[in-house]
Amino acid sequence: MVIHFVGAGPGAADLLTVRATRLLAGADVVLYPGTYLDPEVLSHVSPGAELVDTQDLDLDLITTHLTTAHHAGKDVVRLASGDLSVFSALAEQTRRLDAAGVPWDVTPGVPAYAAAAALVGRELTVPLLAQSVVLTRTQARSTAMPGTESLAAFAATRATLVLHLAITRTRQLMAELEPEYGADCPVVVVHRASQPDQQVLRGTVASIADLVEKAALRQAAVILVGRALDPRPGGESYLYDSARDRTLKRRA
Structure with a gap:
């Protein structure tokens, strides 16, 4: 067994x-x-x-x-x-x-952040906007974070951030992220993604804390932060570029 x-x-x-x-x-x-x-x-x-x-x-x-x-x-x-x-x-x-x-x-199972991204129809890696995703959490009533994994250090990359176990500290976290991401950076909060009582809040670094507090969210939510959440100014993938030379691939 x-x-x-x-x-x-x-x-x-x-x-x-x-x-x-x-x-x-x-x-x-x-x-x-x-x-x-x-x-x-x-x-x-x-x-x-x-x-x-x-x-x-x-x-x-x-x-x-x-x-x-x-x-x-x-x-x-x-x-x-x-x-x-x-x-x-x-x-x-x-x-x-x-x-x-x-x-x-x-x-393995479908991770919560993937379900959240699917629910709002967003790819977390958009060419020229973000090509990395940081999955992290913050410390409150929980195990201490390693000293090298500060939110400020991750924010400096401007990658798409996925914050778990952090919903009760949304206002504080957005204040930490604003210097790098900007007040107008898109933020999506998804509560209980895919479940009957799922809830989606769309805002910005400047506005999302008000929305979270109004909705009284306390747990089972994931926070997505990054420019990839608004892909309109993004680039296009080289993989599917019409100018890409595909002859070598066909020979292989």
Whole structure:
């Protein structure tokens, strides 16, 4: 038996991968993050499976559930919101499983920032505007950020910024970003992307904090900042340029 860590995507039940739905259907035990997950996602789970909501559990209790079920010979799925490659506590959980000699694997999911970009119909990398995306968070009641990863340092790149776990500090963060991005830089906030109660706020570095406070958003939101969110002044990709010499590619 293997513990399956599965990305549940941004929340919509139809945005899971085929592999994810197959694993959920065959699981005996499913641990899921009740705070961030649309309950409809659990419709993929067998009616006889044991469901464990982890929103009030610490890592050690979660590990106990995983290892106990594993040693009982049960198929176990540990669901995580979005994708497990960022802000999922995968490292901490698998470190404990390795110490216990319990095997595990990972099934990726649609990340929240990708769902947010899709919802507003925006590519985050637009030629001549931004060719890099920075996925980061800020520190409040959370683990300390490494000293080299300050928001000011990321802002200096003027790449498209994706801010997770930061919605309660929107006003402060926009003040930090304004010197590099400018007051008129587009900002999009997406709350619960793809879920029934999803909400989209469109503004600028100067205006978005007012919109967030008026909407009383406190969690489950991603903030997108950058000129790529308004692609009208952008360039065009060399890959599809009509002047590009494609003879070498055809010969290959």
